[in-house]
Amino acid sequence: xxxxxxxxxxxxxxxxxxxxxxxxxxxxxxxxxxxxxxxxxxxxxxxxxxxxxxxxxxxxxxxxxxxxxxxxxxxxxxxxxxxxxxxxxxxxxxxxxxxxxxxxxxxxxxxxxxxxxxxxx
Numbered sequence: 001x002x003x004x005x006x007x008x009x010x011x012x013x014x015x016x017x018x019x020x021x022x023x024x025x026x027x028x029x030x031x032x033x034x035x036x037x038x039x040x041x042x043x044x045x046x047x048x049x050x051x052x053x054x055x056x057x058x059x060x061x062x063x064x065x066x067x068x069x070x071x072x073x074x075x076x077x078x079x080x081x082x083x084x085x086x087x088x089x090x091x092x093x094x095x096x097x098x099x100x101x102x103x104x105x106x107x108x109x110x111x112x113x114x115x116x117x118x119x120x121x
Contacts, residue, residue, distance in 0.1 A: 017061035017106035018045055024104070024112050030055065034087075041082030046104075053098040054091065056084045058118075065105040065113045072103060077119055 022032050025048045033054070034047040046057040058080055062068035084099065091097040101119035106112050
């Protein structure tokens, strides 16, 4: 298999994982405000709302949840924080908007594990 084909498959798996996570949040009563929201600092996979709270969701997909979790780096978390700050600047309460950062882990079987407020740990 060529690297281009592997890359295309990985991209499609990521898109499918993000779609499954969007459905998960919507079924739990949260509205999805944006997918692949891009600011100058970087991209946020999913932005959802739970009442006044804004939830920034990073989706990681791999063969297992543990492997998926290993793909999140400190550098990436910094970019997500910076992009989230940009997003919150457009909210009525700005940086005072209640918010949290979730990580959605999706395994090779499509099972989803949500780590709520994951960046606080």
